[in-house]
Amino acid sequence: MNDNYHIFSDGRIERHNDTVRLVTEDDDKKYLPIENAEALYLHGQIDFNTRLVSFLNEHGIAMHVFGWNDYYSGSIMPERGQTSGQTVVNQVQAYNDATHRIKIAREIVAGSIHNMRSNVTYYNNRGHEFSSIITDLDRCQDELADTTAVDEVMGVEASARRAYYQIFDKVLPNGFVFNGRAYNPPDNKVNSLISFGNSLVYANIVSAIRATALDPTISYLHEPGERRYSLALDLADLFKPLLTDRVIFRLVNRRQLSVDDFESELNSCLLTESGRKTFSKELEQTLEETVEHPELNKKVSYQYLLRVESYKLKKHLLTGEPYEAFKRWW
């Protein structure tokens, strides 16, 4: 139950008998075996009708829509099988209690810094000299303990990420100049990779959160937003180094992505359709990778780690048992 299907072509998806069928513009028909699907990702211009939505709902499958330039533009989620008023009440209470909120926010940032650091150490042990960045990240981790307000926590997160992003220019080959994070729109190849990758991680977390009856709009690190699923932003931070960044390093260094996979227009630089296909295929493979989970005593996929993270937060909110954010342990 954890396959994601990415659809890049234009056309129409429809229910056909007991499965989902994609009809492309040149009338090519493809069938998606949906029994094992977790979510569909629509990247092209796709038509669908209410019959399809009801069918996906019956099978508990989410549909994430990406619009112009592949920005995340929304999700059609299955009606929640189980809602839990109590969960939402506890979620809000934790948000309203300043001490409780900052504790959760700090824990999320502690996890993100840990996971960034683990990427830095990896390359530090492979011929790069990143010890000063490691020191910077450790300093950020220390500063975190002294924060007294959520915007200070945010500030520490930002400076940690700035220090961390320095490794991109060193790890990636010439032709992939990064020079700091920019978005809306991304101004170079690396930024467009990060934007695309992060939006896929984000959509995956939206699915994971909705499987738990947590409300995706009530968050602790980010301010609850009007439009965005800000809880997904909170949790996505933990997984970006493991998912987005590793996939970028792998694809670019193995030359599976080259300068030809990007197109520049005006001030923006974006992945081409084939570049997006390469990226999402690699990300899907990464999500299927497994790791031995010491507490659960079994192998779990990276994708399932997202679900586990939602369980952990929910359990913390409902039982008061401590929440420890995901920190890469292998």
Add this chain to the structure above:
Amino acid sequence: MAERDIDPVELLLESARSEAANASFHVTGVMMQYYEACERELWFESRNIEINRENPNVVRGTRVDDTAYGDQRQNLSIDGWIAPDMLDDGRIVEVKPSSSLIEPARLQLLYYLWYLDRVVGVKKDGVLAHPTERKRESVELNEEAIDKVESAIRGIYEIVRNDSPPSATEKSYCDSCAYHDFCWSC
């Protein structure tokens, strides 16, 4: 809570007999079962913390329950709180996919018999069935069983009114529980 001094058994009977929809203390058959199997699971159930329905054991249990004795039994939904199944011969039946957790199933069935007796006013006999193992066992509500049910009601009351669940303790059947990943992820 104002009810603190009342015996939970009396409180439950009062709630069951009361017309008011929001009367205060109810125990379902599933809660009885969880009380015997895992008090933490009982607390989760009382807070509507949903289980992972993709769990293979949940799927299997539901399927066995849906298919066994389909033509010989009917479901009695009583007060919206308990829903025992009755066989054509008038006995109350509880169907379980395996006999590995027999005590929880027995307590659940005894509770139905107790409830029918004390609240509805009909005396029934019970049968515990494991169709996949071709096993059946008769269950009756004697003095000892009544004590067991009533002390379980008191125990459930204590657990459910706590703000936090009993902490996780490892049991032989944790691995197959639908809450496994919820309990043991930290």
